[in-house]
Amino acid sequence: MNGFRVDAAICLMLLSLLFTACGQEKTPTPPPPDANPEVDIIPEPIEGADRPQLTVAISVDIAPYVMKNAKTGIEVDIATQALPSYQLNFVQMPYEKLQSAVAENQADMALGVQKFKDVEGIFYSDNFIDFVNSAITKKSAGLKIETVADLADHKVLTWQDAYLELGPEFKKLFSPDSPQRKNYVEVADQSDQVRQFWEAKDAVIVIDRSIFNAISQSTGHQLDEVEYHALFPEATYFKANFEEPDVRDAFNAGLKKLCESGEYAKLLKKYKIDLPSTICDSKPKP
Structure with a gap:
């Protein structure tokens, strides 16, 4: 009899624990009326991804x-x-x-x-x-540059195909078959063009003024060391x-x-x- 009572008591305790655990289970939150649980959520499109x-x-x-x-x-x-x-x-x-x-x-x-x-x-x-292009020289070089023709006997640093873009006189002076072409250097990278100018003693650089100023100042050079010669068309x-x-x-x-x-x-x-x-x-x- 005593063994039966103990077994019964144990059974009652287990049943009590089971009902308590079941009561603590959270009731699942029902999906909103428009939700479809079988459809994945589509992420927001990346900004600009839909543009050509x-x-x-x-x-x-x-x-x-x-x-x-x-x-x-x-x-x-x-x-x-x-x-x-x-x-x-x-x-x-x-x-x-x-x-x-x-x-x-x-x-x-x-x-x-x-x-x-x-x-x-x-x-x-x-x-x-x-672009507003100028011929630029160092004041220390003392070069007299008043016309395009004055560039003939000096080393001229400029950009690719510049001879096609700076007027007929410049084109004639530095076209590929001109004898003055030997003094004419086209540089693909204009940062390198500016660097070569500052390293040279008496070169003339032909370049847009804003480009020259920005690159020169960013590399520690002073603009009051140069002269600007307006030889070319306004722009x-x-x-x-x-x-x-x-x-x-x-x-x-x-x-x-x-x-x-x-x-x-x-x-x-x-x-x-x-x-x-x-x-x-x-x-x-x-």
């Missing part, structure tokens, strides 16, 4: 136009703001290759090109940026070119909006670019 992608050829870094591996710079900002409906993927290359990047299917568009002639299937934008204008005419049209429309809103002027101020005129001025551009 464009591969954009752009120059190697030349402050203040292109900087930090084409992450910033006025050319990057202009293109990005002029084409907000597209995702732009920048690919850097030397200036000489920019001219043919679209024609050779290396890019959908290229920034900083000039239209030397019509090319079938290539569509050119309006002017989107302008050299550059375009973008495209594989598709509708993208070109969207770019032109975006440029117009940047001008009308004042954003273009703000970008010039942001990057400390001082120009006698800009693409936003009403006078016609070449």
Whole structure:
């Protein structure tokens, strides 16, 4: 009898514990009325992932136009703001290759090109940026540079294909078959161009003033050590070119909006670019 009572007591204790545990189980929260438990939750789309992608050829870094591996710079900002409906993927290359990047299917568009002639299937934008080029010398060299002809007997450091872009006199003086070509050096990387100028004793550098100033100051040189010689046209204008005419049209429309809103002027101020005129001025551009 005593053994039976003990067994019964134990059974009652176990039953009590079992009912207590069952009572503590949480009742599952029912799904909301619209939920379908068999369907996975779709993540939010990545910003910009639904925009058409464009591969954009752009120059190697030349402050203040292109900087930090084409992450910033006025050319990057202009293109990005002029084409907000597209995702732009920048690919850097030397200036000489920019001219043919679209024609050779290396890019959908290229920034900083000039239209030397019509090319079938290539569509050119309006002017989107302008450079003010000068011949620059060191005051210590004491060079007298008043005309383009005065460059003939000096070492001239400039960018690729510059002889095509700085007027007929400069072209004649430094064309490939000219005897003065021996003094003429085209440098693909304009940071290297500026470096060579500062290392040389009496070279003349032909370059956009904003590029020269930015690179020189970033490398510790003083601008009061040089002279600027205004030998060339007021400005050299550059375009973008495209594989598709509708993208070109969207770019032109975006440029117009940047001008009308004042954003273009703000970008010039942001990057400390001082120009006698800009693409936003009403006078016609070449």
